[in-house]
Amino acid sequence: MRARADWHKSFFRNSFYNPASGEALRRAAAEAAFIMRRLKLKKGASLLDLCCGPGRHAVEFAKKGLAVTGYDYSGEYLREAAARAKKARVALRLARGDMRELKFSGEFDAAVNLFTSFGYFLKFSDDLRTLKGVARALKPGGLFLIELVNAEYVRKSFRPRWWEDMGDHFLLTGSELTADGAHDTWIRLPKKGGPARTRTFFCRLYDRKRLSGALARAGLKPLKFWSGYGGAPPREKHSRLICLAVKG
Ligand SMILES: C[S@@+](CC[C@H](N)C(=O)[O-])C[C@H]1O[C@@H](n2cnc3c(N)ncnc32)[C@H](O)[C@@H]1O
Numbered sequence: 001m002r003a004r005a006d007w008h009k010s011f012f013r014n015s016f017y018n019p020a021s022g023e024a025l026r027r028a029a030a031e032a033a034f035i036m037r038r039l040k041l042k043k044g045a046s047l048l049d050l051c052c053g054p055g056r057h058a059v060e061f062a063k064k065g066l067a068v069t070g071y072d073y074s075g076e077y078l079r080e081a082a083a084r085a086k087k088a089r090v091a092l093r094l095a096r097g098d099m100r101e102l103k104f105s106g107e108f109d110a111a112v113n114l115f116t117s118f119g120y121f122l123k124f125s126d127d128l129r130t131l132k133g134v135a136r137a138l139k140p141g142g143l144f145l146i147e148l149v150n151a152e153y154v155r156k157s158f159r160p161r162w163w164e165d166m167g168d169h170f171l172l173t174g175s176e177l178t179a180d181g182a183h184d185t186w187i188r189l190p191k192k193g194g195p196a197r198t199r200t201f202f203c204r205l206y207d208r209k210r211l212s213g214a215l216a217r218a219g220l221k222p223l224k225f226w227s228g229y230g231g232a233p234p235r236e237k238h239s240r241l242i243c244l245a246v247k248g
Pocket of ligand 1: 008012019020050051052053054055056057071072073074077097098099100113114115116117120
């Protein structure tokens, strides 16, 4: 099954999926610590968390003294981010909008985009528009760290379907690969009964070369790559890809 162009509008809802749950939530503090070490920001520095979702990293950055702006399309997730910040007694500036429509100009020391929150659009020009918006939002010399699924891994370990036990539900995935990316269909089956929910999403797949090319076209120069938050160099067998880039 192929994803619709606006799939993200119905996918990122708590009734279907929440990125700040289970293992992902438990990993957030360690991931934020890795990012802080790489960005080397001083207290009070401004950081844009693009597609911050329910704020699992944004709150950790704010706890370390950064002035964090979380930006996301999902109103539900932004409300959760605000509640998480209140509980942690930190300030977060939160803004709702589409990542293609960033209006910030020269105001951030750094920006992050985490947990494969990129590559969602059927047209590559929309990915580019997003990256150009990031570059515009950064101060000269500002840093951008992006963490996403590694295209080489996905293509090499491709399975057309599989299932996972997610605790309160089973998740069945059916995947269709194209030259450009993956159309994945998730079927969420609650263990306690109730209706199964199905959604299809698209993710354009990026390896180092393709990501470097897109970043460069947006005015962002790649500085370093890692295979994940362990900090190892990128390899085909690793499922994640992290890139640190600089504006200029
Ligand atoms: C996989 S989640 C990751 C969230 C967060 N970065 C994390 O690691 O928990 C992807 C996020 O991208 C957001 N998103 C999807 N499409 C978007 C768009 N067009 N503009 C802005 N945000 C979008 C979703 O609402 C969701 O919060």
